[in-house]
Amino acid sequence: MADPDSGGPAAAAGLQTTSSDATKPPVTELNLILLGPPGAGKGTQAERLTQDFGLPYIATGDILRKAVADGTELGRRAKQYMDAGELVPDDVIIGVILEALDTEEAKDGFLLDGYPRTVPQAEALDEALKKVGRQLTAVLLLDVPDEEVERRLSGRRVSRSGRVYHIEFDPPKHPGRCDIDGSPLIQRDDDKPETIRKRLKVYHEQTEPLIDYYEERGLLRRFDGTRSPTEVHDHIRATVATLRLEDEL
Ligand code: ADP
Numbered sequence: 393m394a395d396p397d398s399g400g401p402a403a404a405a406g407l408q409t410t411s412s413d414a415t416k417p418p419v420t421e422l423n424l425i426l427l428g429p430p431g432a433g434k435g436t437q438a439e440r441l442t443q444d445f446g447l448p449y450i451a452t453g454d455i456l457r458k459a460v461a462d463g464t465e466l467g468r469r470a471k472q473y474m475d476a477g478e479l480v481p482d483d484v485i486i487g488v489i490l491e492a493l494d495t496e497e498a499k500d501g502f503l504l505d506g507y508p509r510t511v512p513q514a515e516a517l518d519e520a521l522k523k524v525g526r527q528l529t530a531v532l533l534l535d536v537p538d539e540e541v542e543r544r545l546s547g548r549r550v551s552r553s554g555r556v557y558h559i560e561f562d563p564p565k566h567p568g569r570c571d572i573d574g575s576p577l578i579q580r581d582d583d584k585p586e587t588i589r590k591r592l593k594v595y596h597e598q599t600e601p602l603i604d605y606y607e608e609r610g611l612l613r614r615f616d617g618t619r620s621p622t623e624v625h626d627h628i629r630a631t632v633a634t635l636r637l638e639d640e641l
C-alpha cells in the first residue's frame with residue numbers, strides 16, 4: 393500500500409532525486425510487471441517489493457477471485473475459465489486492468505502481477521500508458537522450470553486475506569492456520585494436479601511470447617526463481633534500485 397508520507401517510490405528505495413521546485417517532491421515513477429509461470433513466486437515477491445518501494449500492488453488473480461466470492465457480474469463471467477485453468481477472455485480482463493490503473497493510488501507507479509498474460513493484453517497496456525504519457529520501467533521475469541512449479545502449486549496454501557504459504561517450503565507456525573490472523577488455510581481450487589498442468593500449458597502457449605515482446609523493447613530483466621525467496625528478493629531489489637538511478641542520470 394502506498395504511504396502518502398513515504399516520499400514516493402524513489403524515497404522508499406533510498407534513492408536520491410533532484411528537483412528544481414523544492415516545494416514539490418519529484419515524481420519518479422516505478423511501473424513494474426512481475427512475469428513468470430503460475431507458482432513462480434510472483435505473489436511472494438510482490439509482498440516484499442511493495443513494501444520496499446511503496447507501490448500499489450495490482451494482482452488480476454486476486455481481483456478475479458474477489459469478484460467470484462462477491463458474486464459480481466465479472467466473477468460470474470470469469471469463474472468457468474478460472475476453474476478450468478484457462479485464461480479469462482482478453483476483452484474482460486483488459487477492462488479490469490484499465491480501471492485498476494486509472495486510480496489516484498496507481499498514478500505514480502504500480503506493481504502488476506498476473507497481467508499481461510497475452511500479447512493483446514500487453515498491447516492494450518502499452519496503449520493505455522502511452523495515452524497518459526507514461527511507460528513501463530521494467531518487466532521482472534521469474535524463471536522456474538515446470539517440475540518446480542508443480543511442487544510449489546500442489547503444496548501452496550492460502551489464508552482468507554490472500555497470504556501465501558507452502559506446506560514444505562514456507563509452512564505456517566501452526567499447521568493449517570494463518571500466522572497473521574489465525575484463519576484456516578485452504579488450497580485453491582485451481583491448485584489441483586490436473587488444473588496445474590493445464591495452467592502450465594496455457595502459460596507456455598499464451599504468456600511465454602511476452603518474454604520476446606518485452607525483450608525486444610529492452611524492458612526484460614530475468615531472475616533465477618529457483619533460489620530462496622530472500623535471494624530472489626535481494627536480486628530484484630538491487631536491480632530495480634539500479635534502474636531508477638540509471639533513469640535519473
Ligand atoms: P505465484 O504468485 O507466481 O503464483 P506464489 O508466490 O503464490 O506464486 O508461490 C507459489 C508457492 O511457492 C507458494 O506456496 C509459495 O509459498 C512457494 N514459494 C514462493 N517462492 C518460493 C521460493 N523461492 N522457493 C520455494 N517456494 C517458494
Ligand code: ADP
Pocket residue numbers: 429430431434452453454456473474475477478479480481485505506507508509513582591
Ligand atoms: P497464478 O499466478 O497462480 O497462475 P493467478 O492468481 O494470477 O494465478 O490467476 C488465477 C486465474 O485467474 C488464472 O488461471 C486465469 O484464469 C485468471 N487470470 C488472472 N489474470 C489473468 C489475465 N491477465 N488474463 C486472463 N486470465 C487471468
